[in-house]
Amino acid sequence: MAWIAATGSYLPVRIVRNDEFDQFPPNSLRLIESKTGIRERRFAADDQLNSDLAHEAAKACLDQAGIEPSDIDGVIVATSSPDRMQPATATRVQHLIGARRAWAFDVNSVCSGAVFALATANAMVQSLMARNILVVASEVYSRITNPRDFSTYPYFGDGAGAALVTSTSSRWRVGASVLASDGSGSEKIQVPNGGKFTMVGKDVYEFAISKGPQILAELVRAERISADTIAGVICHQANVNILREIASRSGISFERFFVNLDRYGNTAAASVLIALDEFLAEARPTSGSRVLLAAFGGGLSWGGISISVEDE
Amino acid sequence: MTTERYVDAIRTVFPDWDGSGDLAATTFESVPGWDSMNSVNLQMELESAFGVNLSDRPAEKRDTLAAYFEYLKTQKT
Numbered sequence: 001m002a003w004i005a006a007t008g009s010y011l012p013v014r015i016v017r018n019d020e021f022d023q024f025p026p027n028s029l030r031l032i033e034s035k036t037g038i039r040e041r042r043f044a045a046d047d048q049l050n051s052d053l054a055h056e057a058a059k060a061c062l063d064q065a066g067i068e069p070s071d072i073d074g075v076i077v078a079t080s081s082p083d084r085m086q087p088a089t090a091t092r093v094q095h096l097i098g099a100r101r102a103w104a105f106d107v108n109s110v111c112s113g114a115v116f117a118l119a120t121a122n123a124m125v126q127s128l129m130a131r132n133i134l135v136v137a138s139e140v141y142s143r144i145t146n147p148r149d150f151s152t153y154p155y156f157g158d159g160a161g162a163a164l165v166t167s168t169s170s171r172w173r174v175g176a177s178v179l180a181s182d183g184s185g186s187e188k189i190q191v192p193n194g195g196k197f198t199m200v201g202k203d204v205y206e207f208a209i210s211k212g213p214q215i216l217a218e219l220v221r222a223e224r225i226s227a228d229t230i231a232g233v234i235c236h237q238a239n240v241n242i243l244r245e246i247a248s249r250s251g252i253s254f255e256r257f258f259v260n261l262d263r264y265g266n267t268a269a270a271s272v273l274i275a276l277d278e279f280l281a282e283a284r285p286t287s288g289s290r291v292l293l294a295a296f297g298g299g300l301s302w303g304g305i306s307i308s309v310e311d312e
Numbered sequence: 313m314t315t316e317r318y319v320d321a322i323r324t325v326f327p328d329w330d331g332s333g334d335l336a337a338t339t340f341e342s343v344p345g346w347d348s349m350n351s352v353n354l355q356m357e358l359e360s361a362f363g364v365n366l367s368d369r370p371a372e373k374r375d376t377l378a379a380y381f382e383y384l385k386t387q388k389t
Contacts, residue, residue: 150353
């Protein structure tokens, strides 16, 4: 078995509100909140790399866990906006946190990245390959979106989240996971070589509201639980209207869906781990309940993980 | 302000639209890639192409490409 021993997150200091986008027609700015629920987001400082955000989230996680960097066996960074094409952003994070024994690599499954990374870490711990794996999801989409593209730029924010997956029993046990991909949709969400981020908005919306309920249903079935044991749903924070539709279609009350996209925008792979960190700190789910993670994004890809809340 | 330039501006934002067909019978919704957020990109492209400031976004009050072009022609440069 594997557990999540601790979580952490980091949001850059700079807040960017919708009304600060003076490159867009003033009469269009109200569309941002009405269509997405986003009121503001954070942008990394000019001298902050993706790995710097990841480092801060990792530090917060390790502080919560109370373990030394020397105890970490592996670092997995989920990102689709890496420091560079190569090497992996995870290698700089490994260096920054001083985890000298740890191997390190990146996972790129765009907005599903954190779920894919957590599932990978879970499998590695359960196979006895590692005892402690630090999973960090970190994104700087302000750098890869076109500031003059109203269909993408206002959606996204920068940030990082982290979780320590461990073989030491803890409060949050990692349960069932589901992962899926469909490469026939690879052009729906992409950053073409030498270009900026693009997505086919309508198609992505339909994809998200289709797969979100499917992920949750598969987790519920795999865990053999009833909806009333679900303490919270941590969905990829893409758009509040998507979340509402997923709630409606899944039969899980929207009140159980954690939402912070109004403050941070869509932080791509980072959104699930940032939301998980905030949810666990605020909601303090009780023993016997479940927290379901669900994400969907470029690839196309989608996946979910169930977390069981246990006695400490 | 020609129809050809108007069509070119739309195709700049929506390259998958081939620009053919009767503009009076073509709704913005039918243009491949159209959504409310991309309508703002089209508004900006038209403002840049024709040197105007548009208070009405495409499709906000006029559904067809021809109807919006008529509105566009009334805007001062």
